[in-house]
Amino acid sequence: MIFETDYKSIQQRIENIDPLKYGKTRNYLNGDVTYLSPFISRGIISTRQIAKAVLAKGYHPSEIESFLKELAWRDYFQQVWIALGDEINEDVKNKQVCNHFLIPKNLVDATTGIEAIDKCINDLYQTGYMHNHARMYVASLACNIAKSHWRLPARWMYYHLLDADWASNALSWQWVAGAFSSKKYYANQENINKYCNTNQSGTILDKSYEELAALDLSSSFDDTINLILDTHLPNQTELKINYQLPTCIYNFYNLDCNWDIDVHANRILLLEPAFFKQYPVCDRTIDFVINLSKNIEGVQLFTGSFDDLLQQVNPSSLHFKEHPTNKHYKGVEHSREWMFENTVGYYPSFFSYWNKASKKNSLWSK
Numbered sequence: 044m045i046f047e048t049d050y051k052s053i054q055q056r057i058e059n060i061d062p063l064k065y066g067k068t069r070n071y072l073n074g075d076v077t078y079l080s081p082f083i084s085r086g087i088i089s090t091r092q093i094a095k096a097v098l099a100k101g102y103h104p105s106e107i108e109s110f111l112k113e114l115a116w117r118d119y120f121q122q123v124w125i126a127l128g129d130e131i132n133e134d135v136k137n138k139q140v141c142n143h144f145l146i147p148k149n150l151v152d153a154t155t156g157i158e159a160i161d162k163c164i165n166d167l168y169q170t171g172y173m174h175n176h177a178r179m180y181v182a183s184l185a186c187n188i189a190k191s192h193w194r195l196p197a198r199w200m201y202y203h204l205l206d207a208d209w210a211s212n213a214l215s216w217q218w219v220a221g222a223f224s225s226k227k228y229y230a231n232q233e234n235i236n237k238y239c240n241t242n243q244s245g246t247i248l249d250k251s252y253e254e255l256a257a258l259d260l261s262s263s264f265d266d267t268i269n270l271i272l273d274t275h276l277p278n279q280t281e282l283k284i285n286y287q288l289p290t291c292i293y294n295f296y297n298l299d300c301n302w303d304i305d306v307h308a309n310r311i312l313l314l315e316p317a318f319f320k321q322y323p324v325c326d327r328t329i330d331f332v333i334n335l336s337k338n339i340e341g342v343q344l345f346t347g348s349f350d351d352l353l354q355q356v357n358p359s360s361l362h363f364k365e366h367p368t369n370k371h372y373k374g375v376e377h378s379r380e381w382m383f384e385n386t387v388g389y390y391p392s393f394f395s396y397w398n399k400a401s402k403k404n405s406l407w408s409k
């Protein structure tokens with residue numbers, strides 16, 4: 044899978060969505076999924092933009108509910124992050140019962156012995172993408188079979204994903220591990236074979252769900268390791284700033300090339316070392332961010348802290364988009380685009396969020 048970064052190709056991806064086929068096949072590894080998450084996560088397109096484009100083809104929302112619901116999961120998790128802040132770094136609803144806070148070595152090495160899972164991990168290393176079902180399998184294996192706490196394996200996966208989004212990531216891992224849900228998620232070999240088109244038997248997962256939940260199979264994952272995850276940022280080059288103009292700040296979560304496009308402004312992609320220390324990502328993801336930023340006319344790269352940047356621009360005219368990781372920015376905060384404008388705040392479950400959001404909103408009525 045190659046993720047072209049020019050805006051035209053991204054628009055073409057949106058144009059190509061077949062939401063009916065999506066609803067029928069999305070759980071299969073070779074199903075008709077959109078591969079749009081790297082672009083949504085990096086803030087170059089929004090869930091609302093995608094929903095609007097698909098609905099404009101004339102579908103009734105009820106016909107394509109499965110697709111719209113998946114898009115809404117993204118916004119739901121972001122709303123939870125806004126509401127809970129750093130609390131999402133801990134077990135949100137239930138304490139996960141686990142054996143350790145490390146990661147099984149055979150997961151990192153892609154040698155678990157489950158062919159489909161090992162292939163998906165190798166593909167993640169090669170492409171920066173993993174199918175949703177595969178992410179669930181990996182998380183279930185790590186947390187519920189190997190009995191790792193979710194946090195380090197989640198950070199490992201996030202590190203390699205082009206679509207790294209800490210809300211979707213941390214909360215999905217917790218959902219699988221039973222820390223943000225009422226029960227743990229298990230996948231057995233039969234389920235994996237069905238959705239990954241494999242035919243493997245005799246593995247440690249070749250059991251009934253009752254057996255998987257009752258047996259302690261963690262000894263197969265006894266070899267555990269810690270990980271040092273570092274981000275390599277590009278060196279700073281000299282900025283050319285027009286002091287008379289406002290400055291728009293872009294970052295890891297906002298690469299919206301259409302943002303205030305008519306305004307004459309300095310446009311800076313800010314890569315803060317402290318941010319990447321807290322949320323490290325691999326070289327491929329940094330390259331992806333830089334390539335996507337080329338869609339922003341006149342963008343300049345700044346590697347340093349927000350306070351360092353303040354020394355170089357006119358501090359009275361700074362603009363940025365709201366995000367939980369931007370709390371230290373100063374200037375004019377612009378809101379992000381949401382699929383459902385009127386549904387904000389913490390909802391204890393996706394379904395309570397969806398029920399509220401899908402009842403009355405401007406998307407359906409247009």
Ligand SMILES: Cc1cc2nc3c(=O)[nH]c(=O)nc-3n(C[C@H](O)[C@H](O)[C@H](O)COP(=O)(O)OP(=O)(O)OC[C@H]3O[C@@H](n4cnc5c(N)ncnc54)[C@H](O)[C@@H]3O)c2cc1C
Pocket residue numbers: 069075076077078079080081083084113114115116117120173174175176178179182200201204206207208209211212213215216219
């Ligand atoms: C353990 C685990 C970790 C995850 N980590 C991330 C992450 O770091 N970043 C990330 O963007 N997503 C994450 N997800 C959610 C989901 O797997 C991806 O968004 C999806 O696989 C992206 O591929 P796609 O764009 O082809 O999705 P599609 O199936 O085509 O879905 C369309 C869009 O709907 C949204 N969406 C679909 N499924 C989900 C979901 N389960 N949760 C949230 N949004 C969803 C995404 O915005 C996606 O782009 C994670 C899921 C799990 C189980």
